[in-house]
Amino acid sequence: MREQPELDPEQERESIAIPIVQAEYLIPSINSSVETQSTWFRNRSPTPDLATPRSDELVRASARAATKDRLLDFLREFNGQIIVDLGAGATENGYRIAMFANARGYIGVEPYHLDDLKAEFEYAEPGRSWGYIIKRYYKKELIPATLVKQDALGFLRLLPDSSVCIFAAGLDGFIIDNDAYCSEVEKEIARVLAYKGAFINYDSLFRLDQNLFNMENIQEGVINAPKYYLTKFTRKNPYVATF
Structure with a gap:
């Protein structure tokens, strides 16, 4: 777990952990009883940087007065939705983005560093917990x-059609070096994406079919990381299935 912030003596000494729930609470029709892991993923070795997704810059952009309104508008399809964060890593950044965008719930999918991620969420020392800090910063109740x-592929296969929004940060060709796996993930994202939802891609290699999905980029004046990109995919016809 990362070093926790210094306790401000003026802060209310409140103990708040981010509320953890079962997947069925957020997605009642999830099919959690089947084995869905791909052979390629089962046989691969973890890569060192999987613990540190590249979502730090998005968190910073959500806090800057000059960029937060534009970023919030870009993420508007997340409002009221369940957000699935593919490759969440070991930090609460994806949860912060979901809170910032007024999501209804958050699912962090992480194959290697789940213990570290849980430690971030469950840490509840009064005045220092991330739950307390996030709630205080965004001035609203924490989402489950x-x-x-x-x-990523294994979890997406468990989800019902048209049920969630997707967020992926830093899942590049170094982390996913198998074209067939990438293609299967893209198909599953297209299948599970909520009709009026969005797939937000920050420097990840996944792409959706532009015959079926609108693609929008945001970069200049929002993201202070020129080599990375922030892309959004939404259905061209939000009432027609794309799978």
Whole structure:
């Protein structure tokens, strides 16, 4: 777990952990009784940087007065939705983005560093917990979260059609070096994406079919990381299935 912030003596000494729930609470029709892990993923070795997703810059952009309104508008499809964070890593960044975008719930999918991720969420020392800090910063109640030890494709295969929004940060070709696996993940994202939802891709290799999905980029003036990109995919016809 990362070093916790210094306690401000003026802060209310409140103990708050981010609320953890079962996946069925957020997605009642999830099919959690089947084995869905791909052979490629089962046989691969973890890569060192999987613990540190590249979502730090998005968190910073959500806090800057000059960029937060534009970023919030870009993430508007997350409002009221369940957000699935593929490759959540070992930090609460994805949860912060979901809170910022007024999501209804958050699911962090992480195959290697789930213990570290849980420690971040469950840490509840009065005045220092991330739950306390996030609640105080965003000035609203914490949304429920589910943390799942699973790879991206394996978890997506459990989800019902048109049920969630997707967020992926830093899942590049170094982390996913198998074209067939990537293609299967893209198909599953298209299948599970909520009709009026969005797939937000920050420097990840997944792409959706632009014959079926609108693609929008945001970069200049929002993201202070020129080599990375922030892309959004939404259905061209939100009432027609794309699978």
